[in-house]
Amino acid sequence: MRIKVATSDSSKEKLNRIRERLEATREKMEVEALAFIEATKQFVSEWIQREIEMAVCSPESSAFPENIRFDSGKPDKSKLGPNELSLKVSDIVETHLNRDNYWIHRKALFQPDISRDYVEFKKEKIQKELTSSVRIIIGCTTEVFWELEEGEPEQKGWVKERGKRKYVCFLRLSDEMTASLDRYLKLCEEFFILNHEMKQEMLKIEGKNPDDKTFMHRS
Structure with a gap:
């Protein structure tokens, strides 16, 4: 009986250590x-500003169509000033990127596998x-000043x-994004391993057999 209690306490301590590291x-x-x-x-703010300038100075090299006009009075500028554009970009980026489904550490689910192939796949x-989301963010930002007429197809380089x-x-x-x-x-990689180790230790404490998986070894 004493051995059983000691083993249980040891498992709980190990589980707590894993949870803290996780x-x-x-x-x-x-x-x-x-x-x-x-x-x-x-990145998106600078990309948009650069393409706006290029559309004026070298339209054949720009991502925007040659006949685009950012403002009826000032064709070389966006309808939004730099600060306004920056705020608009910030809102669009937050809407598209600050979402839990993109960031696996925000999810409470245990990972079903920890093999090298699975981790690389994830x-x-x-x-x-x-x-892909960054590409859509760029598209959403351009819609602030570039709207197609109804039924008009997208320009080359853009899709819906x-x-x-x-x-x-x-x-x-x-470089900062990368x-x-x-x-x-x-x-x-570390998150997947610790996540799986915690699941295994919880199964041991419950008296169940841990999954017999091929683990990805720590480097």
């Missing part, structure tokens, strides 16, 4: 998620979804996806 990792991931969101605001999925304009040409994320996303995805 929460610490979750906090680090939240920092990187917010860093990515802030970096995206800066990381690629996160990166793909975020990049789920009713939103999306930029589909080559897009290189900023760095924060890389750190987030690296933390994902």
Whole structure:
């Protein structure tokens, strides 16, 4: 009986240690998620301003159509000033990126697997979804000053996806965005392992057999 109690106490202590490490990792991931969101605001604002200037100076190289007019009196400027545009971009980015379904650390669900293939699949999925969202954010921002007439097709380089304009040409994320996303995805590996270890330890405490999975070894 004493051995059973000691084992139970040891398991609970181990579970608490895993939970503490998991929460610490979750906090680090939240920092990187917010860093990515802030970096995206800066990136989109600069991208829009650059393309507006290019549409005037070198329209053939711009992502915008040659006949676009940002203001009837001043064709070389957007209807929104820099500060207004920045605020608009901030709102659009928050709406599209600050959503729990993009950030796996905000979810309370246990991961069903911890194999290397599964973890890489989840990381690629996160990166793909975020990049796609950034393309839609750019499209939504352009709709502030560039609206198509009813029935008018999208210009080359743009498509409609789920009713939103999306930029589909080559897009290189900023160094700040890439760095924060890389750190987030690296933390994902640790998060998956700790998440799964906690589930296994909880099953032991409940007297159930842990899943016999192929674990991804820590490097």
